[in-house]
Amino acid sequence: MPQGTETESRKLLSRLQAVMADASAGQERLDRITRLIADSMGTEVCSIYLLRDADTLELCATQGLAPEAVHVTRMRIGEGLVGRVARAAQPINTANAPAERGFRYMPETGEERYSSFLGVPIQRLGERLGVLVVQSKDAREYSDDEVYALEVVAMVLAEMTELGAFIGEGAALAERHKSQAMFRGACAQEGTAMGHVWLHEPRVVVTRPVADDPDAELARLRAAVDQLRLDIDDMLTRAPLADGEQREVLEAYRMFAHSRGWMRRMEEDIARGLSAEAAVEKEQSTARARMETVADAYLRDRLHDLDDLSNRLLRRLTGQGKDTGAELPADPVLVARNIGPAELLDYGRRLRGVVLEEGSVGSHAAIVARALAIPLVIHARPILTEALNGDAILVDGDQGIVHLRPEENVAAAFRDKLAMQAEAQERYASIRDKPAEALCGTVISLQMNAGLMADLPSLPSSGAEGVGLFRTELQFLTRNKVPRRGELAALYSRVMDAAGEKRVVFRTLDIGSDKVLPYMKPTEEPNPALGWRAIRVGLDKPGVMRMQLQALIRAANGRPLSVMFPFVAQLEEYTQARDHLLREMDREAALGHVLPETLQIGAMLETPSLAFAPRRFFEECDFISIGGNDLKQFFFAADRENERVRRRYDTLNVSFLTFLEQIVHRCGDTDTPLSFCGEDAGRPVEALCFAAIGLRTLSMRPASIGPVKSLIRRVDLREARAVINEARASGAQSVRPAVMEWLKRQG
Template identity: 30%
Template sequence: MRIWRSKRSRVYSIHNLMTLDPRMLELQGIAVSPGVAIGKAIVFDREGYSIARCLISRSETQREWDRLVEAVGRAHQALGAKGKATTESWGADLGGIFSAQQQLLLDPHVRSEMEHLIKDNLYAAEYAVSEVFAKYAAAFRKASSSFLAERAADVRDVEQTLLEALTGKPTQTLKEIPHEAIVVSHDLTPGETAAFDPEKVLAICTEAGGPGGHTAIVARGMEIPAVVGVGNFLHNIRSGDEVIIDGHLGRIFVSPDGPTRQRYLQRQIARESIFTELSELRDLPAVTSDGVHVELMANVEFPNETQACLARGADGVGLYRTEFLYLGHDKEPTEEEHFQAYQQVLRDMQGRPVVIRTLDLGADKMGMSRPIEPENNPFLGLRSIRLSLRNPALFRVQVRAILRAASSGNCWIMFPMVTTLDEYRSAKFLLRSVADDLASEGIRIPSNIRVGMMVEVPAAVLMLDRFIEEIDFVSIGTNDLTQYTLAVDRSNDSVADLYQACDPAVLRLIKQTQEITSKHGKSTSVCGEMSNNPAYALLLVGMGIRSLSLASSTIPVIKKAIRSVTLGQCEAMAWRALRLGTAREVDAFLMHQLAGLVPEIVLQA
């Protein structure tokens, strides 16, 4: 029974191992959501359209070019017909767009670039089309004027028309995955992952991304295996290829050979039996063998995840991310939409605590109509509580909905990314004023709502002794705390290796936070990705943390780990880990400890 191992001791490289089937390709990425999936790949390009990235032989280039030229002719006709129909129904003004799109199709630069890619770089026609059009669409989108940004959609429309003319069938988008498949893509936006049909997506695999990214969070929420940060490999895989995704080891096999396939089929069966065993722990508390209780809460993204929380035996919702309401929608959500979502989660959790975190997004991620100045450093920019405080009208809508829903359960409110005491006070002031409004409307608000903040900016840790009198609780968001402490953009592949939640600097900040809160009798939870790793979870317990919030799917294995140790063992781990000098040493030490303390959940490399 071995289902866990360190995420750090990996080699991120692409290599083609000696295998029985020469077509089999083995890749290594970062495992971010456990599980094994075997299925057909569906490959999407950077814009979320499925593509065929393949190369042709030199003898085929002329035929491929002729094929493209013919398709351009057909696409031209198709646009002409659309233009004519639109002109008849809606007038020449709208119909004229298609005439303009025809010019994009016939653009001499576009044409010569596609010709170059096919004849010199041996690209298949579809590949050449998507490369060239994607390039221009991206250039338009990046342009500072909204004038050009809007043209990107026209470029993509023309591309889709041309691809349809080439293949004779409509292209697929991420929203309409036709059958059970493993989604393979360069990267996925939060909006795209939010639109996934969980019945259809067996696993996710992306070239980009890191352990704390959105894909990781969504995949764990959906309880499907995911491997990210694989590096460039989309040219080696086509839609329809068989793929194995190993979400424990971060391995991917494209066109696996017989023995590999057999091995993974067996592993799938074994995994199911482990889960059966772990699920028997559901109704048992997470207590160490010497009786210290640790609260295990679930991180929730979508209201319908509450069933999984309860099934896994969560003590509550330690982090309810409310961003899904804003993602994948063109309009800002209404108060009623907020209210319905919060009420459902509070009711479903039947009196268990539900910590609702207010909007934690960058301005760029919100599908809002008003234009937003592009930021050089979005992670240091107008996001999260800063964005909410800058848009009090929008913030009030969310706060009103939370307060209205509060009487449906045990509601806690948490403000994210608080950096200064002023921010916290402003947020709380707004909360109080909304509460007064509601009271004057005769809406009853429970008096015991607890209000707290995320600790994820080092400044908040340094100033916590000043915050502490004004807050009811804190939750340490280790993902952002790691990013801001180590000055590393966790979505940037080039520096992803610096991003380590077990870095001693991050551990010291967690320790400092825990010491201050426990001195004042305020509760502290850790809600970052860190809590999902059994070794780190034990370390946190050893550091005095008594509440963890994690993906519901990992609750059983963390519970198993906690039930297997004594508090003294955890404290000894923490004592030693806090005296180490580097993230590598900490990780190696913790993995070694875990292997000794709970060998049955450790997966050997």
């Protein structure tokens, strides 16, 4: 780079530093910045456009355009050249702006006199904040060094925005991290929570984007990178050889940490006047912008690795982030981009709620959140750019809505909702030990779902009659290597001890699809939900299945044992899995081990095909459990991970309810005990309809048992059945409206 350009760039950044240190109001700062950029770069025009909302850019300061256009001229993202820069997050550099595709003439600005145009995005770690523009009358393209210099300045402007440098009378921006904000996400676990934000990885704020001594900054950067490399080498030394995926991530970290290109670009940024941490963040922003446009999953993962590495380096340079001495609040609501199951378990039941920018309904984190009965909202973007540790936060897991720093009227309404829920819980507690007996005398058995030892204390307090589903995969998902047989046997034994005389149904390992073990090599499949998962994995890799079955038999130690195989699609799969279990029983007997007092073997009916299996299947099963979550998505061909379609189809749709009724009849013909397990079992109206069509056992999360029991005890199931039949005969698509109207009449 020519020395003169470098000097001008550093001179400009130095002058910006003086503006940052000034205590003038926000609009005055913006005006001074446009003047000094235009003067330093020798252009007639410099303008700053900032986002007024998520879709609208506003001219907030200018040198050279008509001053009366400030805070008047607005455009949508993608509109005009400025809007194109904001949408693509890429510079536009042209000698003939009016001839460019998408050019929009703004008559109030007087810009028709200027031919050349250079616009660069103002962004911070992928968050769009605005556009910085310079224009000249001369028809010329700006040099690469001029483009680079303006990008560096835009990055500093983004940091100044983060630090609140443009707040004040007349300025475009509201004060950051102060006003209320609402985020609409998706519900991954129902429930409501009120508390204070705890950031899993607190955002690093660069308070000193510009530095006077490049040599000192280079020394700081190199020392931090050297230490980072040593840390990664140390982690690689300590990482278990068997833990291939973790080693792969660390190897990627090491590759990036030793990347000459990455280091060279940061050194060049420092030479132009940035501080070491600002140089790191500039490269991180570039990686974040690329992540948004890369379709290839592998490349996206690698860019994510670089993003994580940059965070580590920033924390080292600034002393911010993890291990800063901040204390977990008494009512923490965890906010994160994403989180693994083991990390979430580390927090445990201390958390009031969890809010993620990413995640999925079937993710490991969602599985653990459901097991811990913690409200979870996913896809709540961009909450990480707004939330700070200690901020007041309200989580409505039922609606998938999060309120950050809520106004008092919103908080008051939320407190009323929580109070009503607490009152309802008192009412449910009063019927805890009473049966779920309808007015017609029909008794419904209400069971609870579990997956962790921490769930078992809820068994007596919830009023559940047993554990209708114990998910055994959580013990595999939260470890970095396959658990040993003895460890599993000890765990399963403690589960039975905690349940006492109550029955526990153990579902064998249900992995694959969205539940990939950390130590299991992921397989690329076009549609994982319909792919190699659950019983299919167990039958193809019988070693793990055998080990788990042995652990269950030994854990029973003479007590009754119930084992259920997941995702069975045809009779042969069930008989093969059943034969595996019976062989292990024979083997354990030959070894002299105590066998279970009784053994019940069942299957989860999660695929429509199994409903049409030969009669022999229903005869050989000791019990069957309808896996409602999967069965519903396959019945309607609507992926429950897809927010566009997963709420499109109603559980009380006539066709689905009729299908369930057919399963009830088939099990009734062979006297095979049948239950319904899934989220819908815990929704009172759905549970009522299931009971009305003949299901006599429902399994749900512990918190749902009270509401379901309360409703069932107040209705006559024969009347509910008549309402359903009448709605079906009328040609209605769903019985829900008729059932809801009937319930209203019942009071």
